[in-house]
Amino acid sequence: MPVSGITSADFILTDTAFMMMDGHKDIRQYQQELAGNKTSCAETVQFYLQQIDVHKNLNAFIEVYADEALARAKQLDEKRKNGEPLKKLHGVVIAIKDVLCYKDHVVTASSKILAGFKSLYTATAVQCLLDEDAIIIGSCNCDEFAMGSSNENSVYGNVLNALDHTKVPGGSSGGNAVAVQAGLCMASLGSDTGGSVRQPADFCGILGMKPTYGSISRHGLIAYASSFDQVGIFGNTVDDIALLLEVMSGADEFDSTALQSAVGSWQSAVGSRQYATEKKYKIAYFKEALQHPSLDKEIRETILTLFDELISKGHTVTEIDFELLDYVVPAYYVLTTAEASSNLGRYDGIRFGYQSRGNIKELTEFYKQTRSEGFGSEVQRRIMLGTFVLSSGYYDAYFTKAQQVRRLLVDKTDAIFIDFDAVIMPTSPTTAFNIGAKTTDPIAMYLADIFTVFANLTGIPGISVPLFKHSNGMPFGIQVMTKKSDELTLLKLANQFIKEQASN
Numbered sequence: 001m002p003v004s005g006i007t008s009a010d011f012i013l014t015d016t017a018f019m020m021m022d023g024h025k026d027i028r029q030y031q032q033e034l035a036g037n038k039t040s041c042a043e044t045v046q047f048y049l050q051q052i053d054v055h056k057n058l059n060a061f062i063e064v065y066a067d068e069a070l071a072r073a074k075q076l077d078e079k080r081k082n083g084e085p086l087k088k089l090h091g092v093v094i095a096i097k098d099v100l101c102y103k104d105h106v107v108t109a110s111s112k113i114l115a116g117f118k119s120l121y122t123a124t125a126v127q128c129l130l131d132e133d134a135i136i137i138g139s140c141n142c143d144e145f146a147m148g149s150s151n152e153n154s155v156y157g158n159v160l161n162a163l164d165h166t167k168v169p170g171g172s173s174g175g176n177a178v179a180v181q182a183g184l185c186m187a188s189l190g191s192d193t194g195g196s197v198r199q200p201a202d203f204c205g206i207l208g209m210k211p212t213y214g215s216i217s218r219h220g221l222i223a224y225a226s227s228f229d230q231v232g233i234f235g236n237t238v239d240d241i242a243l244l245l246e247v248m249s250g251a252d253e254f255d256s257t258a259l260q261s262a263v264g265s266w267q268s269a270v271g272s273r274q275y276a277t278e279k280k281y282k283i284a285y286f287k288e289a290l291q292h293p294s295l296d297k298e299i300r301e302t303i304l305t306l307f308d309e310l311i312s313k314g315h316t317v318t319e320i321d322f323e324l325l326d327y328v329v330p331a332y333y334v335l336t337t338a339e340a341s342s343n344l345g346r347y348d349g350i351r352f353g354y355q356s357r358g359n360i361k362e363l364t365e366f367y368k369q370t371r372s373e374g375f376g377s378e379v380q381r382r383i384m385l386g387t388f389v390l391s392s393g394y395y396d397a398y399f400t401k402a403q404q405v406r407r408l409l410v411d412k413t414d415a416i417f418i419d420f421d422a423v424i425m426p427t428s429p430t431t432a433f434n435i436g437a438k439t440t441d442p443i444a445m446y447l448a449d450i451f452t453v454f455a456n457l458t459g460i461p462g463i464s465v466p467l468f469k470h471s472n473g474m475p476f477g478i479q480v481m482t483k484k485s486d487e488l489t490l491l492k493l494a495n496q497f498i499k500e501q502a503s504n
Contacts, residue, residue: 026237027092027186034080034091041073041080041091041135048093048137052184058160060178062098063106064138069093072135079133088247089134095179095188098139099146100231101220102126109222110154111144113374114353123220124255125189125231128248137185140175144376145344146191146224148172149199149448152439153378160435161203163474167432170200173232177204180234187235187244193224194332195427195452197232198464198479202427205466205475207494209233209241212484213459214259216245217252223343225336226257228456238495241463242270245487261485270491280314281493283307284420286322289451294429299476302468303426306478313500318420324412325450327405332453333446334389334402340379341386347374381442406457413458417483422493424478425451427464431474451479461487465494467501 033039049066076091096102099109101119108114126136143153151159151174159174161167162182169178173190177200180188190197192210201208209232216231223229231248235241246265252258285307290300307317349355349370356369375383389398416423429448438445455462461484466477478497482490 027089027240027243030092030186031086031090035086041076042070044091045069045073045093045135045137048183048185051182052138055162055182055184057165058162058178058182059157060140060159060175060182060184061095061138062108062110062141062156062175065105065136069135069137076133076135087131087133088243089129089132092129092134093137093186094129094134094244095138095140095176095185096126096136097142097146097173097176097188097190099142099191099222099224100126100139100189101222102136102139105139107139107222108155109145110142110156111375111379112155112354113347113349113371115155117353119220121220124217124252125248126220129189129244132247140173140179140188140190142175142190143172143196144379145222145340146172146193146196146229147340147378147382149195149445150433150435150438151175151200152435153376155376158435161432163205164432166434167474168203168435168437170203170428170432172196172200173208173234174200176234177201177206177208180204180206180236187233187240189244190232190234191221191224192230192232192456193228193336194449194456197234198452198455198462199428199449201234201464202466202477202479203432203474205477207235207238207241207463207465209235209245209463209490210455210461211245211249211487212259212461213456214257215461215485215487216248217250217255217258219252219254219258223339225339226343227339228332228336230456238270238491238498242491245491259485270488270495279492279496280316281421281489282316282318282419283310284318284320284416284423286325286423286425287319288322288325289425290319292325292429292450294447294450295426296430296470298470299426299430302476303424303478306467307424309500309504317424320416322412324405324409325454328409328454328457329447329450331402331405331409332449332457333385334398335406335457337382337386338390338399339386341383341390344375344379344383347371349374378442409454410458413460414483417486421482421489423481425454425481427451427477427479431470431472431476455479455481460484461490463490463494465497467497 103122148171150168151171161169176188176190181204197208354374360366462481
């Protein structure tokens with residue numbers, strides 16, 4: 001969207017700012033140059049505001065906090081000049097998904113039903129960033145209420161993939177993925193309920209991580225499915241991902257599901273500059289995943305070749321049977337829609353958000369009219385499906401059975417990680433598909449989540465690592481998963497794969 005009040009005269013930029021655009025400038029380097037007076041926070045914010053304006057056709061941002069971001073940047077520059085020590089995220093420019101609350105800022109979940117609603121408080125994850133002197137530059141477009149795999153279900157229109165404007169960026173956090181992909185910010189926060197960070201990261205050729213369920217507080221994250229939702233991170237380097245995870249993780253009095261365990265220094269432990277090639281890992285992959293008929297042949301062959309390379313370098317890579325794979329998507333959609341039908345019941349047009357303007361005298365009819373007009377078709381579909389699976393006569397057949405499948409998945413996953421350090425799967429069956437290709441077939445869209453919903457059902461961490469380029473010109477990578485709360489191994493493995501691939 002256009003950024004008012006900024007002219008070309010405001011953009012006198014150093015080489016540092018221009019280098020940020022290619023994604024190779026990480027947070028640590030940036031802060032070293034801030035400390036050395038080679039650049040400034042204000043100059044950096046001006047650069048990103050210019051880039052957002054230049055690339056407004058991508059529709060990645062819903063709202064840009066231009067004046068606020070510039071003012072905060074100048075304050076941080078002044079603090080640095082006064083000799084104050086740099087906090088962990090000093091001057092780091094971050095975008096947030098339009099499902100994360102930020103006090104006195106509009107948050108709509110890309111839905112008409114929350115049109116114009118301003119948050120009364122700040123999400124814990126966002127507050128953690130602000131407390132470490134990050135700069136929030138704006139909120140990003142997404143699928144309505146985080147329901148979608150292509151970012152085509154937004155009241156603000158679809159987001160374009162910066163590499164090919166005819167392709168989707170993935171969803172539901174498509175705007176945040178594109179913001180990092182196109183160099184419109186340094187990193188961004190999304191949410192991942194069934195792959196909504198990892199899949200768009202894969203489609204856009206960047207890193208996208210979903211931590212262990214409960215690692216980052218969900219306080220202030222607009223709920224889709226509460227036992228699945230998790231704040232996720234987009235970034236250009238593993239170092240950056242580790243730093244943001246370190247800042248946001250930990251206990252929170254406002255979220256009883258937040259993990260209470262102490263948080264270590266993940267960024268230092270990952271050691272991207274002291275990374276050790278001698279570490280060898282025991283890796284598993286699911287036979288059913290690599291043989292699945294939906295998986296693109298070129299993606300399959302490339303991943304199998306990667307496994308051969310890993311074995312040649314001393315890693316152990318083992319094929320294992322996972323007969324439950326075909327149950328993960330049905331179980332996921334039964335459970336998440338059931339939770340959504342409950343969570344979205346609060347949007348009734350009475351207390352906040354959109355209200356139907358029709359001449360309605362009966363309260364129930366007012367609810368029906370407001371929700372029919374305020375929710376988009378995909379959200380309505382999932383609410384109705386969730387209400388159905390919770391209804392009398394169907395609860396045991398669907399909801400209870402799906403919970404039983406989830407329990408089996410958790411038990412089997414725990415057993416796998418007794419013998420293996422990590423599981424590797426494709427992130428998506430295909431590269432980014434054409435805009436509109438699956439909008440008329442919701443089942444095909446849901447099945448595109450087959451490789452990502454597994455981590456949400458079991459609560460384990462996962463990261464999409466961009467490693468390859470398809471013959472069609474689009475990027476793709478692998479998805480790495482580890483046992484619960486073992487983000488350190490996850491990040492080290494991701495870092496090692498990137499280093500090894502770069503050296504090939």
